[in-house]
């Protein structure tokens with residue numbers, strides 16, 4: 001079974017500042033890391049190939065330095081990976097991001113299973129997986145807790161639906177978005193890191209894509225525009241409620257009621 005995992009490089013800190021003039025995130029000088037949610041899908045992919053055979057590859061769209069997450073995935077057991085990188089991809093919203101990734105996947109090859117994480121820690125929309133699947137014309141399932149079995153061209157997946165858990169079958173090839181905290185992602189191997197060579201990381205630019213209409217990528221291909229971006233205000237207001245336990249309970253009740261929280 002050949003599996004492709006979509007992974008993203010995100011800022012390593014939640015304290016990313018916003019440029020007050022341009023409204024753009026100041027990513028320079030901020031350390032980056034792999035989106036933590038993607039570690040669970042890599043682990044899921046590795047476990048599945050250990051059980052059923054086949055290989056794991058990874059793909060990311062981002063600036064050239066996003067190569068480091070591909071290398072990290074190789075150190076976790078992926079065979080190789082791809083970075084989709086081009087200035088034409090810059091400023092992409094979710095729609096353009098998903099379209100670019102789908103074009104990249106078409107270029108990289110055919111897979112039985114494509115895995116995505118639940119969401120990212122920066123964009124946080126949790127929409128890319130479903131949109132990539134739609135562009136590829138394959139079925140997709142979100143909130144996947146586990147793949148129980150792969151048999152007769154179908155994957156049997158257990159899915160969390162908030163108030164219940166169900167097991168469904170889905171035709172391969174398909175795209176699954178893994179839930180978080182579903183497994184213990186393996187650590188990258190330092191030994192493998194020492195042996196990773198450049199030929200294991202492929203860079204694909206716009207020029208190699210099948211769809212050569214630049215209006216489908218980056219800012220031009222984005223259906224949405226950011227009007228304003230700002231960090232949420234930090235509320236440091238503190239209240240101290242004193243008295244015996246009945247008075248404290250009443251005080252908490254009154255405070256919550258005054259805020260219309262109860």
Ligand SMILES: Cc1cc2nc3c(=O)[nH]c(=O)nc-3n(C[C@H](O)[C@H](O)[C@H](O)COP(=O)(O)OP(=O)(O)OC[C@H]3O[C@@H](n4cnc5c(N)ncnc54)[C@H](O)[C@@H]3O)c2cc1C
Pocket residue numbers: 006007008009035037038059060061062090091092093094095097098101115116117118119120122123124125126127128129222224225226
């Ligand atoms: C209107 C708008 C404008 C934007 N403009 C910019 C901009 O100018 N510059 C900028 O840097 N960002 C921009 N973004 C953010 C960018 O669009 C998102 O980071 C991107 O669409 C991915 O969405 P997400 O992070 O919400 O992913 P989610 O949907 O939360 O991620 C789910 C899963 O999809 C996969 N995935 C997501 N992104 C990638 C990726 N890049 N490569 C591989 N797999 C991936 C991963 O498996 C991930 O776990 C913009 C977003 C919006 C809404």
